[in-house]
Each structure stands twice: as C-alpha cells, then as structure tokens.
Amino acid sequence: MGLVRSELGDDAVIMSTRNMPEGVEIVAAVDPEIEQKRVAVTQNKFKDRYVQNEAVSDNQAAMNQDIQNMASELKAMKSMLQDQLSGLAWQQTETNDPKQVQLLKRLVQLGIGWELAQELVGKVETNVIQAWSEILKELERRIPVSNLDIVDSGGVIALVGPTGVGKTTTIAKMASRFVMRNSASQLALVTTDCYKIGAQAQLKTFADLLGVPVHVAKSEGELYTLLGSLTAKKLILIDTAGMSQKDSLMNQQPTKTKVGLDAIQNYLVMSAATQLSVMHDIVDSFGKVGLKGCILTKLDEATQLGNVITVMIEKSLSLTYISNGQRVPEDLEPIKVRDLVDKAMVLGQQKNMKNEEMAFKLGMGKEISDAQ
Numbered sequence: 001m002g003l004v005r006s007e008l009g010d011d012a013v014i015m016s017t018r019n020m021p022e023g024v025e026i027v028a029a030v031d032p033e034i035e036q037k038r039v040a041v042t043q044n045k046f047k048d049r050y051v052q053n054e055a056v057s058d059n060q061a062a063m064n065q066d067i068q069n070m071a072s073e074l075k076a077m078k079s080m081l082q083d084q085l086s087g088l089a090w091q092q093t094e095t096n097d098p099k100q101v102q103l104l105k106r107l108v109q110l111g112i113g114w115e116l117a118q119e120l121v122g123k124v125e126t127n128v129i130q131a132w133s134e135i136l137k138e139l140e141r142r143i144p145v146s147n148l149d150i151v152d153s154g155g156v157i158a159l160v161g162p163t164g165v166g167k168t169t170t171i172a173k174m175a176s177r178f179v180m181r182n183s184a185s186q187l188a189l190v191t192t193d194c195y196k197i198g199a200q201a202q203l204k205t206f207a208d209l210l211g212v213p214v215h216v217a218k219s220e221g222e223l224y225t226l227l228g229s230l231t232a233k234k235l236i237l238i239d240t241a242g243m244s245q246k247d248s249l250m251n252q253q254p255t256k257t258k259v260g261l262d263a264i265q266n267y268l269v270m271s272a273a274t275q276l277s278v279m280h281d282i283v284d285s286f287g288k289v290g291l292k293g294c295i296l297t298k299l300d301e302a303t304q305l306g307n308v309i310t311v312m313i314e315k316s317l318s319l320t321y322i323s324n325g326q327r328v329p330e331d332l333e334p335i336k337v338r339d340l341v342d343k344a345m346v347l348g349q350q351k352n353m354k355n356e357e358m359a360f361k362l363g364m365g366k367e368i369s370d371a372q
Contacts (some may be wrong), residue, residue, distance in 0.1 A: 001014065003026075004026065004028040006153075007028075008028055008029070008030055009030065011030050011032075011067065012028050012030050013028065013029060014026055014027070014028050015027040015028060015029055015129070022139070026239070033161045049202065053083065053243060059300045060091070074268075078256075085250050086151075089273065090132070099131070100121055101137065103121045103124075103131060103132065104117050104121055106132065106348070107120060107121070107135070107306070108306075109293065109308035109348045109349075110304060110305070110309075110344050110347075110348035111160065111276065111304030111305060111306025111307045111308075111309075111343065111344070111347075111348070112306040112308055112310050112330075113276055113306075113307075113310035114310065115312060115314075116310050116314060120135050120138055120139065121135065123135075124138075125139060131347070135260070136173075136341060136345075139309060139313075139336045139341055140338060140341055142313045143309060143312055143313060143319070143337050143340065143341075144312055144313070144316055144317065144318040144319070145318055145319050145335050145337055146292075146293045146319065146320045146335075148293075148320070150174065150235075150267070150320060150332060151177045151181065151235070152172055153180045154234040154235040154239070155235065155236070155237045155265055156227060156263050156264045157174075157235070157236065157237050157238065157263050157264075157265050157267060158238035158240055158255035158257065158265065158266050158267070159171055159237070159238070159239060159240060159266075159267055159269050159295070160240050160253065160266050160268055160269065160270050160286055160291075161242060161269035161270055161286065162242055162244060162270075162271075162282060162290060163242030163243065163244070163280070164242065164271075164295055165242070165269050165270055165271045165298070166269060166271070166297040166298065166323065167239055167240070167269045168202050168203050168206075168239055168324060169297075169326065169328070170269055170274075170295055170297060170321075170332065171203065171206075171237045171239050171330050172206035172235060172329075173186060173323065173328050173331065173332040174321075174332065175189060175206065175207075175210055175212065175237055175351075176206075176210060176328050176329035176331070177329040178235050179211075179212070180329070182234065184210055184211045184212050184371065186233055186234040186235065186237075187212050187233060187234070187235050187237070188212070188213075188215065188230045188233040188235070188237070189203060189207050189213070189214045189215065189226075189236075189237055189239070190214070190215045190216075190217055190223070190226060190230075190236060190237070190238045190239070191203050191213055191215070191217070191238070191239040191240075192216075192217050192218070192223060192238065192239070192240050192241060192254050192255070193239055193240060193241040193242070198290065203239055206328070215230075218252065220252065220254040223238075223254045223255070227263065227264075229291065229292040238255060238264070240253065240255055240266040254288060255289065256288070256289040257289060257290025265292040266286075266289050266290055266291050266292055267291070267292055267293050267294065267295050267320060268282070268283065268286050268291050268294045268295070268317070269291070269294075269295045269297055270282060270283075270294060270295075270297070271296075271297055271298040271301070271302075272294060272296050272297065272298050272299045272301070272302035272305060272308055273298050273301040273302045273303070274307070275307065276306075276307040276310060276311070278307070279307055279311045280311060280314075280315075283311055283315045283317060284315075287315075291317060293317065293318045293319065293320040294312070294317050294318065294319050294320065295319075295320055295321045295322075295323065296308060296319060296322045296335075297322075297323040298323070298324075299322050299323060299324035299343075300324045300325050302347065303347060303350075304344065304347050304348060305340065305343055305344035305347055306344055306348065308340075308344075309340070309341070309344060319335040319340075320334070320335060321334060321335065322335055322340070
C-alpha cells in the first residue's frame with residue numbers, strides 16, 4: 001500500500017492482486033470522485049491566485065499612472081519656473097542694457113536664429129551708434145558664397161532637394177543660359193526621377209525647346225554608364241527625384257558622393273519660404289549625399305531671409321544662385337551678399353512685431369526665433 005500511495009497518492013485504492021512467478025501484480029487506481037474534488041480544489045486555488053495577481057497588476061498600473069501624472073505635473077511646473085526665471089532675467093537685461101535687447105529684436109525681426117543673433121550682438125559694443133552697421137557687416141562677411149558660375153565652368157551637376165522646391169525649373173533656367181552662351185550640342189540633360197508623375201515630361205518640354213535630348217537613368221549603375229558615354233559634353237545637368245528630408249532612402253540617392261569619385265557635384269535646391277528649423281533638417285539630411293553648394297529658390301515668396309542667412313552661416317553652406325520667379329532664364333542670378341542682406345532688411349521692416357513684444361518681455365525670444 002505504501003508503494004501504491006507513493007506512486008498514485010493518498011487517495012489511491014487497490015483494485016486487485018495476483019500472484020506471479022516473479023512476485024505480486026497489483027492493480028491500483030484513484031477514485032474518480034475524489035480526483036474530481038482534488039482537481040476542483042486545485043483550480044480554485046489557481047483561480048484565487050490569478051484574481052490576486054490581477055488585483056496586484058491593476059494596483060501596479062494605477063500606481064504607474066499616478067507616477068506618470070506626477071511626472072507630467074513636475075515637468076509643467078519646471079517649465080513654468082524656467083519661463084518665469086527667463087522672463088526675470090530678460091527684464092533685468094532690458095533694464096541694464098536696453099540697446100543690446102533692441103539689437104536682438106531687430107535681428108530676430110529679420111529672421112536670424114537666436115544663437116546667431118546673440119553671438120553677433122556679443123561681438124560689438126552695443127553702446128556705440130554704429131553697432132547695427134557693424135552687425136550687418138559681420139553678417140555679410142560670414143555668409144559663405146561661391147564665386148563659381150556653374151553655367152560657365154561646366155561639369156556634372158546634380159540638383160537635389162525636397163519635392164516642389166523648383167529643381168526642374170532651375171535646371172531649365174541653367175540649361176537655357178548655357179545654350180545662350182554656348183552650343184546645345186555641348187549640353188546633356190539627365191533625369192533620375194522615375195517616381196513623380198509628369199516629371200520627365202516637364203523636363204522634356206524644356207529640352208525640346210532647346211533642342212537637347214533628355215536621358216533617363218533608373219539606377220545608379222545606369223547613371224554612371226550614361227555619364228561615361230557623355231564625357232564629351234561640357235555641361236551635364238541631372239534632375240533628381242524630390243524626397244522628404246526624413247526619407248529613409250536618402251542614402252540611396254544615385255548621385256551620392258563616393259570616396260575617390262567626385263565627378264558629380266550635388267547642389268541643394270531649397271525654397272527661401274521654408275521655416276528655419278525645417279531648413280536645418282533639410283541641410284542635415286541632404287548633407288549625407290555630399291553638397292557642393294546651395295541654390296535658393298522662391299525668393300519672391302519669402303516673408304523673411306534671416307532664416308536663409310542663419311542656415312548658410314551655421315552649416316557653412318555656400319550660396320551659388322538665387323531664383324526669384326518662374327521666368328526662364330531671367331529669374332536666376334548669381335548670389336550677391338549685399339543684395340541678400342538688403343532684401344532681408346526690407347522684408348524685416350515689413351514684419352509686424354507688436355504681437356511678439358509681450359513674448360519678448362517674458363524672455364521667449366528663442367521661442368519666437370525657432371518658430372519662424
């Protein structure tokens with residue numbers, strides 16, 4: 001019986017026994033009713049434990065939610081205190097050095113970024129009459145400009161940038177200007193844009209007017225094979241597909257600069273009517289393909305130009321051309337720093353800062369600058 005219970009438990013019963021040559025054969029089993037009761041008891045224990053665990057989990061979730069709510073409240077209080085302290089510091093600065101504050105406001109009114117504005121004001125004596133003139137001179141000096149005229153110098157030029165900034169129209173302007181100065185036989189147009197509907201048709205329309213064929217390259221391999229067959233051309237202009245600065249396929253741009261192979265010069269085409277923070281993202285993203293310079297479009301649509309100046313200075317990206325309209329090829333000009341700064345000042349004077357004065361008094365000059 002001891003062996004039976006050790007095998008089947010205390011509820012086991014012996015059904016029969018039989019003598020065998022080698023010993024005794026015992027048939028034993030567990031009473032079904034007793035087994036059902038035991039299983040039911042076990043299930044109830046597990047159920048009770050599950051309910052307890054579920055209750056603990058609910059309590060834990062409630063505690064976690066309370067902690068998150070407390071963290072959010074603390075974050076809000078911290079932000080409020082920072083704003084108040086910033087406002088107090090700004091009021092102190094405005095009292096001690098009102099001319100410095102006025103210079104900062106004028107720079108932000110142009111669209112200049114907050115960090116750059118503070119840096120420029122910190123370099124001059126704010127109590128002198130010519131402080132503003134000195135700041136403008138420093139701006140002109142620091143704007144990187146390329147004196148290289150692409151149309152005259154030739155080479156393999158690829159225009160890259162976001163969708164809708166005017167890459168195809170800019171290529172048409174450059175191609176028209178080149179044909180006016182040289183021969184159409186020395187020019188080649190290439191497109192890698194196989195995604196946008198009508199993109200190739202638009203370029204082909206311009207090319208037909210100039211008497212220049214359009215070549216299509218669907219992959220990086222096709223592009224370099226095509227370039228190998230066009231080495232006799234003085235200028236090759238490549239129109240690339242527009243893509244978002246957040247596109248994960250940025251590294252697969254077919255014109256991307258490669259180590260030991262810099263035949264293709266990438267120029268970033270960017271709209272002047274773009275927000276400052278977005279401009280930073282665009283330059284950072286397209287910088288992965290290797291940028292030779294920048295061409296600024298839609299100057300006629302911009303409400304400020306300080307954002308452009310800020311990005312060019314902070315990213316050390318040189319300007320090559322500016323485009324201020326849709327006319328081909330008239331509305332494409334080499335960059336002139338003085339004209340760019342003068343235009344920025346004219347647009348800045350047209351901007352109404354009355355609604356932002358209160359924000360400045362609260363010490364939120366950086367927020368205003370970042371939002372432009």
